[in-house]
Amino acid sequence: MRATTISDLIRPSLTKGVRLQIDCATGKSVLLYPEGIVELNETAQEILSRCDGRTLGEIVCELAEEYEADSNALAADVRDTLSDLQRRKLIEFK
């Protein structure tokens, strides 16, 4: 799926078997899955900690408010990050 075509109404969630966790050695968030570990950057961490049933639109609104950022630019970033993670089967869209 192209990042620009992801609807505001989808609800991103972690794929079954994928866990989001703090890595005590670094203080950063990581995704853990069978035989794999992904270190998350701050953007991905902020997005994924909100992937709990909220829609993409809601996540963007919240982040825009929290970071006082332009929601159009932010929405593009969030879509890119989510589409990358979805391509790697770490999250799915419902």
Added chain:
Amino acid sequence: MRAPRPYALLAEITYRCPLHCPYCSNPVAASTCETPRRRPQADGYSNGELTTEEWKRVICEAAALGVLQIGFSGGEPLARRDLAELIRAAREAKLYTNLITSGIGLDDDRVRALRDAGLDSIQLSFQSDESTLADEIAGARAHARKLDAAAKIRAVGIPLSLNFVIHRRNIDRLSQMIELAETLGAERVELANVQFYGWAFRNRAALLPTREQVDRARKVATAAKTRLAGKIDIFYVLPDYYETRPKPCLNGWGQRYLTVNPTGDVLPCPTASSAIPDLICENVRERELDWIWRESESFNRFRGTEWMPEPCRSCPQKEIDFGGCRCQAALLTGNAADTDPVCEFSPNRAVVDAALREINSSGNNARDWTYRVNPSGLTI
């Protein structure tokens, strides 16, 4: 050199196994390294295996060292009655928990106990897609029980990977094996060409596929990856004898992984103790894991690039493939510090080519293999 932090611990909790696969990577002479420490244990592991409490301590020490993932393996880990308790301890230490199993012994009660303990994922091994060949390879009537185990795993909702070890006798059925993974609803399938260590090294002449087979299999795997993209993750592990550059074994010695074997020996790789006989294995009963990882001679022996001989030392790939596999070098040349003979620049590449020539000129007549036997003194 300074030790990095490890990411994953392979916990080989027992060498006992009801299967007899001729490619098992367990040491052929597992019993010899256990003999000195064999003593009766309070909780019944009279064969020198670490006790429940000892494993729990190892798990905590590993987490403190930075480990994020644990794989429970063996042998057959279900042969230990305390498996769920160990998984629970690993989850409490915030580790991602993976079970690598044949599925034999997985009844309804146990699969629920594993789920309730917080098991994150199961890798279920299959020998082939159909029972006649699969049971012949396993040396046991196992296939039907594995199908049953897969159904039980699906029913309780634990994510499922299927693991196939690929070799001359089953490589032509790759597409049927992938179909089986689809049928069983696996999220992930690993098709790993056999690597020649342990029993597989002993049985190499019967297991090494021909070049024709390898070329066909590569095409099947590539096509399946495309067809199933987004549905099933397919990992195809290449047969390294047919490559011209070595695999980046372990991502470098003592960089990311450590293995603790059933009797508590701590190893940079599960096959190191048997492939490299002069490696001094430290044991968790005598030393803390932190010291073993950072300070021991065994973990520092091939850490970094200082140990490398030519042609590795001046090779631009040295930080990419790390000189290949130390165990493979030891098995094929007798010197663990040699360049992996798979490398086209290795002065010992001829030993790999000789093995390939033998297989590719003898047609496809499979030879007999020797089935894996359990270490002496161990009962299932």
